[in-house]
Amino acid sequence: MFTGIVQAVATVAAVTDQPGLRTFTLSFPPGFLEGQTVGASVACDGVCLTATRHQGADRAEFDVMQQSLALTTLGSFCVGDHINVERAARDGVEIGGHPISGHVDFQARVGEVRNPANNHVLRIDVPAPWMRYVFPKGYIAVNGASLTVAEAGRQPDGSGWFEVWLIPETLRQTTFGDKGAGAALNVEIERGTQVMVDTVRATLEERLGPLLPALEALLRERGIGVEALTGGQVGTRTDSHAALLPTSAAAEAR
Structure with a gap:
């Protein structure tokens, strides 16, 4: 781990x-x-x-x-x-990010890079169906770094994007400063979020049966994923640092 x-x-x-x-x-x-x-x-x-x-x-x-x-x-x-x-982490070590397995789920692409004062923003494009596991203030691992999702957007086809904000210290300690638009990145979904979303979807499928695709289509027309039925609290950070997004150190890798 x-x-x-x-x-x-x-x-x-x-x-x-x-x-x-x-x-x-x-x-x-x-x-x-x-x-x-x-x-x-x-x-x-x-x-x-x-x-x-x-x-x-x-x-x-x-x-x-x-x-x-x-x-x-x-x-x-x-x-x-x-x-x-x-x-690899050792017993007793401080976990300043979140537990990561090192099992990459998919590759994503940098869609946009912005540079507001003393910050570096990456907008990362996410293919369907992985976007269902991405929530604002949620954990996500990108190229091995524990990041907080500052913002996220979904498309009707199930794809989408999310943004992370990086401070100068993060850029100094990592390779993110070298990643321009189109660069490929390794992404690992936070496992707790994945389990919760999949459980909700399985429950809906069991309860709704053939009606679930119709519900999904209706929600997609409104830019909403089925995972939104969890209340939007899946896998989100609730610590005081997360409340300072997008400019705090919680929004980037350490």
Whole structure:
């Protein structure tokens, strides 16, 4: 498990293709790998990878299967690219973000970048059906960073978008400052939100049967998803920082 607090930015030092998998050699900042053993997990742009070999104090190799290469942005990585990284959480560690599994659900694209004073805003396009799990003030993991959704919008076809606001410190600690319009991002839905939404949908399907598609169509005409029947409170942050959105530190990765 990971906390969603990006600890460093690593650099792709080498890429080696083998039958059925690709091996990445990553170069880390000094001290990042201290105490780590072969077999330990590292979140690389949100993808949980296992260290298979160490090269000195600050380099490690990771094997990535074809399915992961196809599902995530790792398949497009080249030598010199930069990656958000976080070591696996330990007992007793502060969880400043939210629990993240490192199992990416889908790739999203940056639709728009804005730069208001001392802030950096990313609008991220979300394909259907994943938008049903995205709510304002809710948790979401993007390239391994725990973020708070500042705003969200839905389209009639089930797709949509959400925005995150990033402060200068977040840009310094992560790769988000390099992401322009069209850039691909790894997204992991917050699992509690997913379970709640799917439970509501399953209950409605059980109760309404063939009437559920008609209800969904009616709600889509009004730009509403079935998940709105939960009251909009699924997976939302209720701490005092969230109330300061969109300019507070709660709206970005640490």
